[in-house]
Amino acid sequence: MTAFMRASDAFTWAMESDPRLRSTVVSVVLLDRSPDWEEVRRRFDLISRKLPMFRQRVVHSPPPAPPRWEHYRDFDLDYHLRRASIPGPGTLDDVLEMARVAEMQDFDRARALWETTFVDGLANGGAAVICKFHHALTDGVGGVQIAMHLFDLSEDMSRVEPLPPEPEVAEPGLLGGYRDAVRYDTGLLGSALTGAATRVPRLMYDGVRRPVDTIRSAASTAASVYRTVRPINSTGSPLATERGLTRRLGVHQVPMRPLREAAHRCGAALNDAFVAGVAGGLRLYHEKHGVAVGDLHITMPISLRTKDDGMGGNRITLMRFDVPVGEADPAKRIQAIRRRTAAVRNERSLPHTQLIAGMLNLAPRWYIGSVLRHVDFVASDVPGVPVPVFLGGAAVRAQYAFGPTIGSAVNVTLLTYVDTCGLGLNVDTTAIPDYDLFRDAIVGGFDELLSLAS
Numbered sequence: 001m002t003a004f005m006r007a008s009d010a011f012t013w014a015m016e017s018d019p020r021l022r023s024t025v026v027s028v029v030l031l032d033r034s035p036d037w038e039e040v041r042r043r044f045d046l047i048s049r050k051l052p053m054f055r056q057r058v059v060h061s062p063p064p065a066p067p068r069w070e071h072y073r074d075f076d077l078d079y080h081l082r083r084a085s086i087p088g089p090g091t092l093d094d095v096l097e098m099a100r101v102a103e104m105q106d107f108d109r110a111r112a113l114w115e116t117t118f119v120d121g122l123a124n125g126g127a128a129v130i131c132k133f134h135h136a137l138t139d140g141v142g143g144v145q146i147a148m149h150l151f152d153l154s155e156d157m158s159r160v161e162p163l164p165p166e167p168e169v170a171e172p173g174l175l176g177g178y179r180d181a182v183r184y185d186t187g188l189l190g191s192a193l194t195g196a197a198t199r200v201p202r203l204m205y206d207g208v209r210r211p212v213d214t215i216r217s218a219a220s221t222a223a224s225v226y227r228t229v230r231p232i233n234s235t236g237s238p239l240a241t242e243r244g245l246t247r248r249l250g251v252h253q254v255p256m257r258p259l260r261e262a263a264h265r266c267g268a269a270l271n272d273a274f275v276a277g278v279a280g281g282l283r284l285y286h287e288k289h290g291v292a293v294g295d296l297h298i299t300m301p302i303s304l305r306t307k308d309d310g311m312g313g314n315r316i317t318l319m320r321f322d323v324p325v326g327e328a329d330p331a332k333r334i335q336a337i338r339r340r341t342a343a344v345r346n347e348r349s350l351p352h353t354q355l356i357a358g359m360l361n362l363a364p365r366w367y368i369g370s371v372l373r374h375v376d377f378v379a380s381d382v383p384g385v386p387v388p389v390f391l392g393g394a395a396v397r398a399q400y401a402f403g404p405t406i407g408s409a410v411n412v413t414l415l416t417y418v419d420t421c422g423l424g425l426n427v428d429t430t431a432i433p434d435y436d437l438f439r440d441a442i443v444g445g446f447d448e449l450l451s452l453a454s
Contacts (some may be wrong), residue, residue: 003069007357009136010066018369023135026103027401031127035392071169082117090122100249138312140382151389224348232374236296240409244430254421261453268338271381276334279325281445295322296376317353330448372407384416400424
């Protein structure tokens with residue numbers, strides 16, 4: 001059966017007609033030495049056979065059906081797995097430069113949407129892995145699930161299950177794409193009619209028995225949908241207003257326990273403290289430029305993943321709201337963000353994410369792009385691996401993830417590893433040309449929070 005893109009993934013795929021809105025994710029894993037190449041290659045081969053999308057490309061469908069995933073005969077594992085060496089000192093900055101270039105390059109859309117580069121020649125005999133994948137393949141949590149099929153819990157490599165056979169590639173039919181699209185559209189229409197036949201009588205019944213409550217419920221849902229798709233006509237920041245194609249990647253580490261303690265003392269969670277730290281950094285950055293700042297627009301990924309969802313896959317929705325960046329008191333900032341994120345996580349529109357995405361797919365691309373380019377920043381919190389792990393016999397020293405800016409000035413992604421929060425900064429240098437000043441401000445924003453735990 002043909003696998004069509006989910007409406008939300010089709011939305012991100014279509015909006016990439018503007019390269020500033022690409023949904024490319026890059027992660028960096030630092031190792032204490034070079035891993036066993038053949039063993040790691042075998043594990044990637046296993047993953048590519050267990051997860052179909054890792055051997056599939058995206059093919060356009062006759063509208064209005066979304067693009068579909070398709071196996072192709074020219075899949076070459078060694079195209080997606082590369083090896084490279086860094087001459088000279090082999091510093092983290094050298095690795096980040098390679099990751100930066102990878103992040104800015106689009107995928108070969110005739111192939112599967114992922115690439116992995118193994119880097120040797122780092123200082124003290126270290127090595128690194130740079131993974132690049134499209135967000136339609138997996139979200140952050142799904143990526144960690146996949147990574148656990150690569151990692152071991154000790155230096156001794158565990159036995160890997162036998163490789164299943166390679167997936168069969170069917171011969172494309174003369175009208176196969178059109179036939180599948182018609183089936184998809186017919187099924188979608190049937191589901192809509194069935195849903196209407198089920199809900200409309202219930203709605204009419206509730207409207208007769210409880211007219212006021214029914215109207216309030218419908219109005220609340222409509223208001224929630226509007227908040228989800230509402231247009232943003234200008235950036236909140238008077239400073240970072242332009243958008244470009246050049247990126248700069250950077251990292252920062254924050255100890256997890258003090259950050260969580262700071263959150264708990266304010267009656268909040270780790271994610272609230274994380275967003276508050278980024279907000280504090282943005283406030284300091286504006287202050288260094290002598291510019292006042294109030295609320296800024298944030299895009300925050302909200303996980304919709306359930307225990308029934310399989311490994312990998314993209315199971316997030318993007319919610320936009322405002323955060324009080326101008327609040328100088330870190331405790332008050334955490335508490336305010338806690339209230340606002342709690343409201344977002346309880347939006348009535350969340351169960352209708354795919355329907356909303358399908359509606360947005362009908363909107364002009366220029367309109368969607370103009371809305372996204374007025375978001376100030378993206379903040380994403382990904383719970384990573386809680387214990388030390390090994391890759392091909394090499395110990396993992398640190399991990400960082402760099403989410404896409406999708407039109408914002410910067411994406412800050414938190415990826416935890418053991419007891420450390422690794423921050424990945426993906427900066428649009430047109431919006432923020434002075435990266436070093438910005439990174440110092442982010443460090444200062446998190447130092448404010450850590451002082452709450454002292």
